[in-house]
Amino acid sequence: MSFPLLSTVVFAPLLGALLLLAIPNRQNARDGLVRGLALGISLLVFVLTLLVWRAFDGRSADFQLVERVAWIPAFGIEYHVGVDGISLWLIVLTGFLTPLALLSSWIGIEKKVKEFSFFVLALQAGMLGVFVSLDLFLFYIFWDAMLIPMYFLIGIWGYDQRIYAAIKFILYTMAGSVLMLIAIIGLAVLHAQATGQYSFNLLRLYELSIEPRTQLWFFLAFALAFAIKVPLFPFHTWLPDAHVQAPTAGSVILAGVLLKMGTYGLIRFAFPLFPDAALQVAPFLGTLAVIGIVYGALVAMVQPDMKKLVAYSSVSHMGFIVLGICAANVQGMQGAVYQMLNHGVSTGGLFLIVGMLSDRRHTRQIAEYGGLKHVMPKLVAAFLILTLSSIAMPGLNGFVGEFLTLMGAYRWRPVLAAVAATGVILSAVYMLWMFQRVNYGALTNPKNKQLPDLSPREWAAIGPTLVMAVVMGVVPNLFLAPMAPAVDRLVQRLHAQRPALARTAAHDVVGAGRVRRAGKVTAGQVRPLRVEVRPLRVEPSRAALSLEP
């Protein structure tokens, strides 16, 4: 490993942020420079994330571009980063959304532009760090460090109740993280008991065999931290507050990337570290996810505030992702990762649109709008594409992800998939209803008569999300292929035959477990279902064959 590309990606935004601090900006005289420089840095980081994609070998399930340096040897703590097919796209997504978030705040953010840009870039560094960390200690540092810039972004540049929302956000998230920290330390201690030395190395901890009871407790500690972040019903109430109060850039990053850390955490840490406990708890988590899907959609439907509507829709959409993860088969996992990207693009884009409306009218109440297509057809067209992307219209990105997750969920628990599918309909209800009330009909509110359409800057912010919504809907394989090996390996790890201690638990939990064990098939490819179905269909012909001789 010659050039430390991943470290460059992670620390470039941080260096850029520090550089911004060095610019004297009395009386906001150099706001333009600060904005331009911040945008330039974030674009550079985006290019770097694309270089990661270029350097990435999509045929391998291994971690790549790995950098590993001893950091605190006494406790086996290392600076250990790497990327695989699952984290690859989340890194690119982070690089993709940050410049858009900065563009969206060009006008909306007027005070303390330098500090604002600093926090956005610092936040980006934290998020990238979370996605590349392969050392639990390092991961935890990034995970918690990320909260700080977000706290300030909401608390300083937010709307009226920003302090309340910021404190709720940080306390709620930290409450979850602390339990995870205990579990992380517990894991290192377990490793020390097994091998004689501490380690926070994720790959080594994967190999630990942990007795079921401990697994369950550790899994719950991890899962709670991630469930709050996702947010999974009923841990979601910080989200509407944070979203509504955050400035547009904060909402875009919050919805686009921050929520993904929860689901990413489940995929990367909670499930593979404690597979038996995960499979045991999965039906319960999956049920919460499905409740969240329907509940989030119903509550979104009746929100009078657009931002709150999109926030609750996130609860619903993130439910699909958790459901796909809980299915723990290839389709479910692939769908989940794909849906993470989709949600970043479509919900990020929707928050951009709401922000543009809010910049013009300083209100986000649906009732204040109506008939916007008469005054700003371009904005409404972009709004429509993102709406359709959000409700998973075939041909756009959301469809691919929802289809895969539902397919994975069906192979796992048909009933959960069936109930989750109502979320697809309800998403059409709340999104199209909002779209209709905001954009169609007569232009009733005189304040809306002179609204300007999209400016070039706004095109630059919203355009990329539109392009990605189409590209990801039409050529999903471009994105699915590089993640496939990593997802396969993950699913195999979850269903791997584990000696003795796991057997009974897995047997109870995974419906198809019996068949799999009997047939000696490794469970990587979701074959249990096929194995189950086939004998039924071919019974007569087998009987016929046996008669012949």
Add this chain to the structure above:
Amino acid sequence: MALPLVLLAVGSVVAGYVGVPHALGGSNSIETFLHPSFHPAAAHAPAVAGDHGPAAASEHGGPPETAPATTAAQHDAPAAGDHAAAGGHDDPDKARVELTLMGVSTVLALLGIGLAAFFFLQRPEAADAAARHFAPVHRLLLHKYYVDEAYDAALVHPLRDGSNRVLWKVVDAGLIDGAVNGTGHLVRESAGALRLLQTGSVRVYAASLSVGALLVLGYYLAR
């Protein structure tokens, strides 16, 4: 609005000729249009499964067993297709059915056109009279059999009002968020209660210190 209607009208005149009934000496060129897509489906089934590559390959316990079943399906399908094609050509009963259907639908269409011409062109007042005469029927038709109203009452209103009044305002804002904020309040209240112990009065501190010391001492002496 005129242009779409014109396009639809042109289509309605022309589109029927892709399938002229056999009874009129024509042939239906669209009837078998999709057959190539469906027939090979049975034949391709094993191949599609094979496409899954290593996944299916490692599983080759299964395919030999399914093979007979699929080949049987393949044999069946073309046979059935031939049968249908043969029946269409020669059977006089089929021709009669086609002619009857044509006749009935033409008569119905003409009746409809005639009725419309009567009510809209010749005697517009007759329509109102008929509406008055058959008031309940008129109302039923006017309201599209009340299907929309039924949906509204059974689904739309309960879902919307239930979500608004119960799910959002009671469950979400009240119960769930109430529990979250309640935790915050609990911490604040109990801290507020504990705060009262910090009186700032040195004499109280000294008194509690000595009481504590006595208790600790007493505990060790009594043990």
